[in-house]
Amino acid sequence: MKKLTINEIAEKAGVSKTTVSFYLNGKTNKMSEETMERIRKIIEETGYEPNAAARAIKTRPGASAGTIGVILGDLSQPLASRALKGIEEEARESGYQVVVGSSGMLFSREQEYIENMSRLGVSGFIIQATYRFGVLGMELEKKKKNLVYLDVSPYDSNGKCVKSGNYNSVYEAITQCAKKGYEQFIMISDGSQDDSGGVGNSQGFKDALRTAGLPFKTYYMNQDATTEEIYDYLKRQIRPEMKTLIYVSDASALANVYLAIKEFPDYQSLMPRTIGLIGFDVTGWTKTTTPAISSIVIPAYQEGRFAARKLLEMINGSGDSKEVILKNVIRWRESTM
Template sequence: MSYKQITINDIAKRIGVSKTTVSRYLNGKFEYMSQDTKKRIEEAIAETGYRPNRLANSLKTDKSDLIGVVMSNIMANQTPQLLGSICSTCTKHGKKIVVVNSEKNPEKEKQLAHNLIDQRVDGLLVISGYNSEFYQELDRDELPVVLADRVPKNVDMDSVAINHKESTYRVVSHLLDEGYQRIAVFSRPHKNPYNTPAIRVAAAEKACRDRFGNDARCVKVVVSNDADNTNSPDFDETMAQLVRFYEESFETPTAIFVAEASIMSSIACSYYRAGIELSHRFTIAGYSNDIIKRFFVPTICTIEQPLERMGELAVERLLKRIEIDKAGEEEPVRESILLSCLINMEQKLD
């Protein structure tokens, strides 16, 4: 069975009106249109299943109502909350989104961004940390760009981020105040210094340097991407590392700081399997979600991110920038920093 795209011309012929009249109906211009004509057009559209050609319309109006979302890792733990917020906010404002995933490949990301431009997106929302100079050039060429979450230094673009550095520094300092003499930071391997977990690791190291004069007591533990699989050797290695720090904590009070929420599930599973107990000599803290953190008894200190608010604010900022640019107006670049929520900072362990 062949498929024929229904056009405005088909609707016009079907009910005996001009293409202009159908076009005016689709654009909500009913000033000189009778109720009978409106009803006939509405019925014809329903009967034929006609859908407007958005690309053709965008060529006429120079407006596609499409927002391009560039992500470096769509499998990241934070994606459901963040992307869900972006989608709902765009829908609220009558916009549609096209999401691309570069899989942490900067060159692939550039190509995907060009593909979005070819689709005539009205603006780009970038959650990456890569290619800041590339996006800077796009922004200067009048394609509005807003960076979210991962924002490199010295960029002259609108951005919305979370205070990862300050939150991590504060929690690690709190652990040191509680008497823990060593911080073991668990994170995945990262090459990009502007990657969110990399920023957190650097903040943990700084907290130790400021306390002890160096970061020798901040031990970095790289967790494999396959450590979430409880049947894999990588999971066994993560558990072995956790047990080692627990055993050594009887000599050197140790706190585990988890730099990524996606790792906390492996840590929680290892904690239970190994029969580890939290105390004034050994504890676990860091980034987690609301469900995983409940597995620890007593409750651990965690950092919760305002991901939904970040997605909402980033979209609203991009739409505002699109509006400003189309009007030919100027407005200074805005950098918004959202505060994380620190949970159970007052927790005392026996």
């Protein structure tokens, strides 16, 4: 009878070889009873006898317990960089290393990173996915690959997603702005949320105003739009006799919109009554402006930590199928009434 390897035992049990090694070494404190029983049965049925090398995998003092692959849209963006910091710290505390890729929100790059990271033998993936990733994601799940979506999921992810509650926070913020007396509403987007399959940022805005029975406009700016281009658009829309609320649906675009508003000669006297401004913030910069900007604060660092924790629980066979939605915080400041 052919002697089985630890890889084959792991495959039969539907877990990683690191998990099997932990089981063999008695490191089962983070394993579910179901996982331990599954490994025990496979070992008993096959008569597997581990050698010293199998027992030693990832158990040397100071050695990494394993590696996880992280694929984010744009590492230069604050949301991605803050989330990555959370992922790395959570992984490091559990003895895991992180391999990182930036997809540019291109499906072709996502495919390349998945293939390359799989060849490296990563134990699982955290991905900020494009809407096209769904088919590939389902293929990975069929292969028993551990996968957690960050921020958005391109299909029914069966709870394997960690995100912030953007829809609810936007709905609440825009509803409050309508009650404050704003009459004209403009949403400005650079389209990056559409690329990732996220609809909460824009849908919460639209639904709040439809419920309030108020009209709105949407301005899709190019991701490389200049301050002057945004200013030219706003100059055509802003009327002194009408209170206008500008909502920026992408955290990466808020700073440019603020700079465009500053192009108005008397912008400080126009805000917040003639022009109101609110958008997403990750780093806290909006409290340092004049006037300070009302913002929806995304807990990106916590998102990263929760995503890594969920993935590591799945790797160890103890994860659940409950989606994690973190609550945003609305900070009302001088840019709104």
